[in-house]
Structures are given as C-alpha cells and as structure tokens.
Amino acid sequence: MKSDNHYEVAFDAYLRQRGAAVVPVVESRRSYLDADEVKSPDFIVISPCAAKLVVDVKGRKFPGVGKGGKSRNSWQNWCEREDVESLLRWADKFGDGFRGVLAFVYDLALHIELPHRTPDVFVFRGRVYLLRGVSAIDYRAHMRTRSPRWGTVHLATDDFRTLVKPISHFLAPPPDVIELTTEAVLG
Template sequence: MKSDNHYEAAFDAYLRERGAAVVPVVEARRSYLDPGEVKSSDFIVVAPHDAKLVVDVKGRKFAGPTKCGKPRTTWQNWCEREDVESLVRWADRFGGGFRGVLAFVYDLALHVELPAGTPDQFVFRGRVYLLRGVAVTDYRAHMRTRSPRWGTVHMLTDDFRSLVKPISHFLAPARDVVECSADGAGRAES
C-alpha cells in the first residue's frame, strides 16, 4: 500500500469499517515468490466470515476528463498484465481458499449521482468512492491487450458489466454469495 494513494487509503478504511482483518502490503520493494520476483499485491484481507482475499487496487476517476477535456463516461477497467499474473500467483501461493481480486476504486466526480441504495458507495476524506471488484481468474479469462507497448490489458464493456461486483460481494461468506448487478459500475458506460 502506498500511504499517499487516496484510492488505497479509502479501500483500507472501507475494509476496516466492515471489520475485516487487513494487512496493507508495503510496495517499496519487489517480493520474491519461488525463484523469481513478482509484483506485490496491495492488501491481504480476511473478512469477518472468513473470506480470504489477495487484492490489487486500481484507482480510477469517474467521470474523469478525456484528452480533449470532455467527461469520460466509461468505467475504466484497465491494468498492467503483470498485475493480473502476479495476483494469480499470490492467490495460488497463499492457497487455503484465498481469492485474487482486482479492486476498482472509482473516485466519483461531484456531478455524478448514482441511484439511491447503490452498494459500496463510500465517503472518505471528503470524496465519494464506488468500490467494485472482479475475481482475477475471471479478469484473466476475459482480458484483452490494451497497449502492447505499456503492457496494459482491459476487459470489453459487456464482459466487465457481467463480471464486476460490489466489493462487499467478495467479503461475504462463500456459501452466502449471491450474484448481484454492478448497480452503477456498468449502467453509465457507453
């Protein structure tokens, strides 16, 4: 976890407010897994009902400006290919029911209004965030190359809409997890 990253700080506060045991990972140096280096995750989480997660947080603005200054009305879901591969490896290595989750923490612009009752809206330090996640195994199965030069990947809009869940979905006990819509993390996308 980077202490100056407001997305990660908001995610940490959200988890703690829900009673999760949280280990923020210091990213100052690479970690070693087996014989090679691997990118560190951002958090190791054990939720109150024993949900076990290895999480990498991706902070995004919504509706952030495009290059020409217009508001972006898509829920960005890109990340580095290395983020996905490392998260898969960490979850496998921890074993014991740990799941890798890519957490997309959206910093909502002041003019953005989501429907009342949208799950996992979180106010932190004067900002409103929407917390969403995708199981890394699902993300990996549907990811497409975004930029070969930068090593980034993303999911197509329809795939993202079908797989993204409120973060609370991943904190629930496995037997009680109910499929639920993204409520806000897909409707505004065009």
C-alpha cells in the first residue's frame, strides 16, 4: 500500500471499518513467487465472514477526463495484464480459498448523485468513493487488450456491467462456507 495514494488509504479505512483483518503490502520492492519476480498485491484481506482475498486497488476518478480535458462519463476499468496474472498467482500460492480481486475505487465528483442506498459508497477525508470489484478469474476470462505497448487490458462495457460487484460482495462468506452453514442448520 502506498500511504500517499488516497484510493488505497480509503480502501484500507473501508476494510477496517467493516472489521476485516487487513495486511497492506509495502510495494517498495518486487516480490518473488518461487524463483519468479512478480508484482505485489496491495492488500491481503480476511473478512469477518472468512472470505480470503488478495487485492489490487485501481483508483479512478468519475467522471474522468478524456482528450482535450473533456469530461468522460465512463467507469474506467483498465489495468495492466501483469496485475491480473499476479493476483491469480498470489491467490493460488496462498491457497485454501484465497481469491484475487481487482478493486476499482472511484473518486466521485461532488455533483454525482447515486441512487439512494447504493452499496459501498464510502465518505472518507472529504471525498466520496464508490468501491467496486471484479474477480481476477472473471476479469482474465473477459479481458481485451487496450494497449499492447503499455501492456494494459480492459473489459468491454457490457462485460464490466455483468461482472462488477460492490466490494462488500467479496467480503461475504465464500459460497462453500454458506452451503456448509446451511447444511449444518438444516441437517
């Protein structure tokens, strides 16, 4: 986690407010998995409901600014291909139910009005954030190259709308934990 990155600081505060166990990863040096150099995640998270996450935060402004300084009302969801692959490798290495998640933390302009009770709107240090996530597995299955030169990828608008969830969705118990609980209660 970069302490000067307000998106990551807000995400950390949100997780702590939700009672999650949070390990912010210091990114000053590259990490290694086995003998390979690999990008570090931003956070390792275990929610109060036992969800286990490896998270990379992508901070975006909404609305964004396009060419010529023109306002751009799209939910930007691009990242580096390495971000996706690294999250999947870390989740696999941690094992036992860890999931890689790309967290899109949108810094909303103050004039933006969201529907009442929109989940995971977080006010922090004078800013309003909307916290959303996409499973790294789902992202990889649908990603498209954005810039070969920069190694960036993105999701088409329709795919993003289908796959994106409030970040609290990922903090809920994994489906197998819910099934076990239901069986224990009904069994």
